[in-house]
Each structure stands twice: as structure tokens, then as C-alpha cells.
Amino acid sequence: MGYRGKLEEQARARELRAHGRLLIEIATELGVAKSSVSLWVRDVEFEARPRRTGARRRKPNALQRRKAEEIERLRAEGRDRIGRLSEKEFLVAGVALYAGEGSKTDGDVRFANSDPRMVLFFCAWLRHFFGVDEARLRLRLYLHQGLDIDVANEFWSQLTAIPVDQFGKPYRAVPDPSIRKAKHVMGCPSVCYSCSATHRAVMGLVEALLSCEAFPGW
Numbered sequence: 001m002g003y004r005g006k007l008e009e010q011a012r013a014r015e016l017r018a019h020g021r022l023l024i025e026i027a028t029e030l031g032v033a034k035s036s037v038s039l040w041v042r043d044v045e046f047e048a049r050p051r052r053t054g055a056r057r058r059k060p061n062a063l064q065r066r067k068a069e070e071i072e073r074l075r076a077e078g079r080d081r082i083g084r085l086s087e088k089e090f091l092v093a094g095v096a097l098y099a100g101e102g103s104k105t106d107g108d109v110r111f112a113n114s115d116p117r118m119v120l121f122f123c124a125w126l127r128h129f130f131g132v133d134e135a136r137l138r139l140r141l142y143l144h145q146g147l148d149i150d151v152a153n154e155f156w157s158q159l160t161a162i163p164v165d166q167f168g169k170p171y172r173a174v175p176d177p178s179i180r181k182a183k184h185v186m187g188c189p190s191v192c193y194s195c196s197a198t199h200r201a202v203m204g205l206v207e208a209l210l211s212c213e214a215f216p217g218w
Contacts, residue, residue, distance in 0.1 A: 007117055010040040017041040039155070042185040094125030095205045102202070109199045112142075112190035116159055119189060123160045130198050138194070140168035143187030144175040152186045160191060 009030050016026045017037075026041070027034040060068065085093060097118065103110035109130075111122045126132060139162050143152055149170055157164045170187075208214060 007120065010116075013037050013040045014044050017044040017046055020046065039151070090125065091129055091205070092209065094122065094129070095202070095209045097122060097125070098202055099206045099209060102206075104203065107194065107196045107199060109193040109195065109202055110190060112188060114184045114186075114188040116155075116186075119156070119191060120159055123162075123191060126193060130201065132193060132198075133195075134162075135166075136194060137162050138166055138168055138192045140190045140192070141170040141187045142190070143170055143172060145172045146175060147185055147187065155186050156189045160189070162191070 009032060013026050013030060013032075016029070017023075023034050023037050023041070027037045030037070098109075098111065101111055101113055101118070102122075109126065111119070113119055113122075137160075139156060139160060141149070141152060141156065143149055149172075153164050153167060153170075156162075157167070
């Protein structure tokens with residue numbers, strides 16, 4: 001199974017966890033290891049509800065069922081509308097992503113985001129459309145103190161296919177004591193490719209995308 005399949009499993013695991021499902025229940029439904037599920041959902045808010053002996057599980061009410069059905073229907077519609085990206089669509093989608101989240105400073109193609117799907121998309125896009133020298137790829141992680149840096153490094157290394165020995169020194173932020181639970185237990189990575197020519201090529205595409213001539217109806 002490729003990264004896309006794993007991301008779909010992760011998304012489903014997070015959804016089930018948010019609805020109060022136990023780790024073992026999620027692992028059984030998805031057919032994956034409980035340890036994998038635990039890693040995927042570590043930052044999902046979960047309130048364990050006390051269970052009374054012999055008590056029956058409360059079924060979702062009509063409003064909850066309609067909401068869940070609407071979400072699933074719209075996700076299916078979204079998948080149908082997007083489909084599989086063409087070469088040009090993939091190029092444009094990556095340019096739009098970089099226009100919003102990428103560095104505009106000359107010299108470095110740099111992208112930072114805490115969402116693994118966006119980081120994966122960016123890395124795939126960069127490698128696909130530009131002659132990337134893998135040895136020049138770098139990653140620096142922003143991670144709160146108290147969180148496991150080794151686990152986070154391994155997670156992002158597997159996702160991005162950038163070796164850990166190409167990671168820069170992590171920035172360990174002091175957690176906000178008023179926040180009970182860390183929102184991003186894997187931190188926020190910044191992927192960097194130092195190449196002025198590549199950065200200028202990317203910014204040329206960004207400029208073309210954001211010109212009014214590119215908009216439908218103009």
C-alpha cells in the first residue's frame with residue numbers, strides 16, 4: 001500500500017477516534033496494528049466515557065446520523081469531482097499550495113506545515129517537476145518540549161523519504177501551560193531545498209497562477 005492508502009487509513013482512524021472509538025476497535029476495523037493507530041491519533045481529543053456494566057451503547061440520534069451521512073456524502077462527491085489529477089492539474093495544485101504556504105525568500109524552496117498530507121503532497125510535487133538533488137533536501141522540526149523527538153523524526157523521515165541525518169537541529173518550543181494537550185504531537189516540519197534556480201522557477205509559476213489572466217471569466 002502506498003502513502004495515499006496509508007493517509008486514507010490515518011484519516012479514517014482519526015475520524016473514528018474523534019467519535020470515541022477505542023484504539024483496539026479502530027485497529028480491528030482497519031486491519032492495522034494498534035501501535036500504528038496509537039501513533040496516528042495521538043493528537044485527537046478523546047474523552048473516555050465510563051461504561052456501566054450491562055449498559056447498552058447509546059446510538060447516534062437523528063441529527064448526528066444526518067451530519068455523519070452528509071459528511072460522508074460530500075467526501076464522496078469531493079473524490080469524484082477531483083478524481084486523479086492530470087499532469088497540469090498536479091502542477092497547478094502544487095503551485096497554489098506553495099503560493100499559500102511556501103517561502104518567498106530568494107534562494108530556498110521552503111515549505112512548512114503540520115498536516116502530513118500537505119507535506120507529502122509538496123515533496124511529491126517538488127520531486128516530480130524539478131530536478132531535485134536528494135542530498136540537498138533538508139528538514140527542520142518545530143516540536144514542543146516534552147514530546148518524543150525520536151518518534152517525530154522517524155515519522156517525518158518515513159513520510160518525506162528524507163533521511164534523519166539530513167534533518168537540522170530541531171527547535172524545541174516551550175509548551176503553553178494553559179493548553180492541556182498538545183495539538184500537534186509530531187510537530188511542524190519545514191522542508192527546505194536550497195537552490196536559487198529552482199526557487200525562481202517556482203515563483204515564476206506562482207506569479208503566473210496569481211495573474212488575473214489565469215482566472216476563469218477574466
